[in-house]
Amino acid sequence: MRLAVIEGDGIGREVIPAAVKVLDAFGLEFEKVPLELGYTRWERTGTAISNDDLETIKECDAVLFGAITTVPDPNYKSVLLTIRKELDLYANVRPVKPLPGITGVTGRNDFDFIIVRENTEGLYSGIEEIGPEISWTKRVVTRKGSERIAEYACKLAKKRKNKLTIVHKSNVLKSDKLFLDVCRQTASANGVEYEDMLVDSMAYNLIMHPERYDIVVTTNLFGDILSDMCAALVGSLGLVPSANIGEKYAFFEPVHGSAPDIAGKGIANPLAAILCVKMLLEWMGEPRSQIIDEAITNVLQKKIITPDLGGTASTMEVGNAVAEYV
Amino acid sequence: MRLAVIEGDGIGREVIPAAVKVLDAFGLEFEKVPLELGYTRWERTGTAISNDDLETIKECDAVLFGAITTVPDPNYKSVLLTIRKELDLYANVRPVKPLPGITGVTGRNDFDFIIVRENTEGLYSGIEEIGPEISWTKRVVTRKGSERIAEYACKLAKKRKNKLTIVHKSNVLKSDKLFLDVCRQTASANGVEYEDMLVDSMAYNLIMHPERYDIVVTTNLFGDILSDMCAALVGSLGLVPSANIGEKYAFFEPVHGSAPDIAGKGIANPLAAILCVKMLLEWMGEPRSQIIDEAITNVLQKKIITPDLGGTASTMEVGNAVAEYV
Ligand SMILES: CC(C)[C@H](C(=O)O)[C@@H](O)C(=O)O
Ligand SMILES: CC(C)[C@H](C(=O)O)[C@@H](O)C(=O)O
Numbered sequence: 001m002r003l004a005v006i007e008g009d010g011i012g013r014e015v016i017p018a019a020v021k022v023l024d025a026f027g028l029e030f031e032k033v034p035l036e037l038g039y040t041r042w043e044r045t046g047t048a049i050s051n052d053d054l055e056t057i058k059e060c061d062a063v064l065f066g067a068i069t070t071v072p073d074p075n076y077k078s079v080l081l082t083i084r085k086e087l088d089l090y091a092n093v094r095p096v097k098p099l100p101g102i103t104g105v106t107g108r109n110d111f112d113f114i115i116v117r118e119n120t121e122g123l124y125s126g127i128e129e130i131g132p133e134i135s136w137t138k139r140v141v142t143r144k145g146s147e148r149i150a151e152y153a154c155k156l157a158k159k160r161k162n163k164l165t166i167v168h169k170s171n172v173l174k175s176d177k178l179f180l181d182v183c184r185q186t187a188s189a190n191g192v193e194y195e196d197m198l199v200d201s202m203a204y205n206l207i208m209h210p211e212r213y214d215i216v217v218t219t220n221l222f223g224d225i226l227s228d229m230c231a232a233l234v235g236s237l238g239l240v241p242s243a244n245i246g247e248k249y250a251f252f253e254p255v256h257g258s259a260p261d262i263a264g265k266g267i268a269n270p271l272a273a274i275l276c277v278k279m280l281l282e283w284m285g286e287p288r289s290q291i292i293d294e295a296i297t298n299v300l301q302k303k304i305i306t307p308d309l310g311g312t313a314s315t316m317e318v319g320n321a322v323a324e325y326v
Numbered sequence: 327m328r329l330a331v332i333e334g335d336g337i338g339r340e341v342i343p344a345a346v347k348v349l350d351a352f353g354l355e356f357e358k359v360p361l362e363l364g365y366t367r368w369e370r371t372g373t374a375i376s377n378d379d380l381e382t383i384k385e386c387d388a389v390l391f392g393a394i395t396t397v398p399d400p401n402y403k404s405v406l407l408t409i410r411k412e413l414d415l416y417a418n419v420r421p422v423k424p425l426p427g428i429t430g431v432t433g434r435n436d437f438d439f440i441i442v443r444e445n446t447e448g449l450y451s452g453i454e455e456i457g458p459e460i461s462w463t464k465r466v467v468t469r470k471g472s473e474r475i476a477e478y479a480c481k482l483a484k485k486r487k488n489k490l491t492i493v494h495k496s497n498v499l500k501s502d503k504l505f506l507d508v509c510r511q512t513a514s515a516n517g518v519e520y521e522d523m524l525v526d527s528m529a530y531n532l533i534m535h536p537e538r539y540d541i542v543v544t545t546n547l548f549g550d551i552l553s554d555m556c557a558a559l560v561g562s563l564g565l566v567p568s569a570n571i572g573e574k575y576a577f578f579e580p581v582h583g584s585a586p587d588i589a590g591k592g593i594a595n596p597l598a599a600i601l602c603v604k605m606l607l608e609w610m611g612e613p614r615s616q617i618i619d620e621a622i623t624n625v626l627q628k629k630i631i632t633p634d635l636g637g638t639a640s641t642m643e644v645g646n647a648v649a650e651y652v
Contacts, residue, residue, distance in 0.1 A: 070497045078497065105432045105533055123465065128500050135501035137465045139449065143458065169547065171396045171404065174454050175461035201583075203555035204563060207431055207533060221495065225551060229529035237530060257527075 001284070002031045002060040008038040008079075010258025011268035011315075012066020018270035018319025019064065022295075023277045025326040026288065033060055037079050038068035039258075049079045054086050062280060063087075063251040066273065067258035080253070084119055089244035089251050090145070091152045092117035092220075093279075094227040096210070096234060099271070100297045102309065104235040111210035111233065114156060117223025118149040118179075119244055124220045141175045141219065143182055150186035152245070153217035157192045160214055166196040167218035167226070179219055199226070206230060231255060238269030238308050241276040243283065250283045252276035266314045269306040271296060274322055295325035327610070328357045328386040334364040334405075336584025337594035337641075338392020344596035344645025345390065348621075349603045351652040352614065359386055363405050364394035365584075375405045380412050388606060389413075389577040392599065393584035406579070410445055415570035415577050416471070417478045418443035418546075419605075420553040422536070422560060425597070426623045428635065430561040437536035437559065440482060443549025444475040444505075445570055450546045467501045467545065469508055476512035478571070479543035483518045486540055492522040493544035493552070505545055525552070532556060557581060564595030564634050567602040569609065576609045578602035592640045595632040597622060600648055621651035 305311030
């Protein structure tokens with residue numbers, strides 16, 4: 001098992017070392033391949049990611065990723081999007097689940113759902129044209145793309161409550177009719193119960209009634225928006241992990257960004273990155289992955305928490321405490 | 327002053343009569359032109375809106391609109407979208423403000439902002455192609471479209487805190503770079519302070535820190551999603567009004583839909599529709615429009631509220647009580 005480790009920029013350089021501590025505590029055989037990519041690298045060399053880097057990544061099985069600051073260059077192509085595309089990571093999986101003792105902005109903790117976001121097409125097609133008077137982007141929905149994400153969502157649903165919510169905007173976007181139809185058919189074929197909901201209603205309902213949902217499947221940018229929004233339910237962007245899954249590779253990243261405002265202070269919350277390690281272990285089929293939940297519960301009880309949660313612990317102190325429990 | 331009154335379907339037929347009661351209480355000279363449009367009409371006649379209807383609407387100055395159920399016909403074109411387009415209603419204005427004594431899902435009421443949504447282009451371009459294997463929609467951003475919505479937002483900002491938040495996704499959509507640039511330039515030219523935010527971060531921040539915002543300007547579908555989401559901050563979709571404004575015409579509609587599940591029971595909350603009347607009066611420059619706020623405060627204190635707010639009053643009872651106070 002080879003794991004590419006990309007800290008990236010800003011707090012990525014702080015939370016990933018903490019998460020790696022936790023991973024190391026499992027004592028598994030890993031070859032770790034560190035890669036310096038992103039803004040800092042771009043400043044130094046003019047390239048954020050090279051073809052060689054991509055080859056190195058492709059020789060790994062999985063990637064643990066921190067965060068990357070967007071480069072303010074019009075010709076710049078996002079490292080994250082490049083890797084998602086090159087490794088064909090078609091499923092972006094974002095569990096939304098409260099952590100013990102932490103209440104989000106609505107004060108409730110009776111929810112536990114997963115947003116499954118199509119990760120290769122939609123508004124991320126890259127098909128666009130920029131002009132001074134008019135610019136456009138093509139939002140592309142394909143049967144193949146919709147089928148594989150629907151299959152993925154159904155597979156997850158079957159391991160859980162067998163309930164799928166298909167999120168779309170087919171009352172305006174005729175292109176979403178294809179997505180909706182394929183998801184319905186796939187759910188039927190898999191014997192998964194389903195409902196569908198317009199993305200605007202869903203944004204409202206996820207905040208009002210998060211307990212209603214189990215597996216939520218949607219197109220690329222809708223998933224992007226809804227999953228960030230749902231971090232408010234959990235309490236902080238610093239608490240939500242995500243996995244980008246393909247046939248061959250998997251890529252794990254906290255939903256939060258590089259947070260330049262707090263970078264370098266050692267106070268970033270590493271829990272999202274640590275939950276990424278949990279997702280990595282799950283993906284590998286490692287049965288002990290659940291210990292991470294226990295360890296986090298323990299550390300939260302002991303109030304070893306970073307300032308965003310009202311504590312005084314540093315990033316590494318939280319990482320060490322979780323690793324020790326493991 | 328001629329006002330087209332379109333109840334539409336479902337609870338539209340209940341909340342609009344209640345709102346009209348309130349309007350009538352102002353004793354203004356209005357010629358009301360009732361129009362039956364939408365799903366019910368389509369069932370009866372095969373057309374949801376005809377060219378004659380459009381002509382009738384164009385002979386009016388403004389429209390009060392309830393809600394319309396989407397017709398499940400692939401060739402069907404939304405009545406709402408048709409009217410927005412035909413009347414060139416380029417600014418969709420959605421105030422997000424708590425009502426006295428009603429707390430939304432986050433328990434806070436220290437916010438008061440307005441979402442200004444570009445209402446004619448973006449993903450609502452209508453430029454799309456449907457196929458069995460691939461479907462697409464063109465997301466179009468024009469300088470002209472961006473300029474006029476930015477001007478509108480700046481005009482509003484100057485009447486308030488002079489603060490604009492531009493919401494976009496220009497790290498992925500190069501087309502949003504045009505929107506962002508034009509909004510920045512327009513804000514600068516108008517002496518309005520501005521910041522910008524990615525739509526995913528904004529979805530999170532609006533829920534976490536709604537007090538930070540004053541005027542939020544964004545593209546069409548982002549505005550659609552964010553404004554529905556923000557109804558959760560206020561407490562219910564039944565409480566948020568919206569205005570669609572053009573150079574010549576204005577169109578007022580509650581953000582909620584036709585709600586077939588509760589339609590016909592007389593229990594729909596008419597406050598969003600009543601707040602639409604307030605927006606209509608404001609648009610007309612009627613100085614007494616503020617009385618509606620007072621009246622609503624009074625009615626809420628007396629607990630004359632519909633079941634969604636925990637009361638037992640009917641739609642018409644709420645309408646009558648507000649009208650009486652006025
Ligand atoms: C950084 C950006 C390109 C990315 C996206 O839009 O997918 C991010 O918001 C995410 O959700 O992973
Ligand atoms: C009904 C639908 C076409 C409409 C939209 O998407 O604009 C609605 O959601 C709204 O926000 O007014």
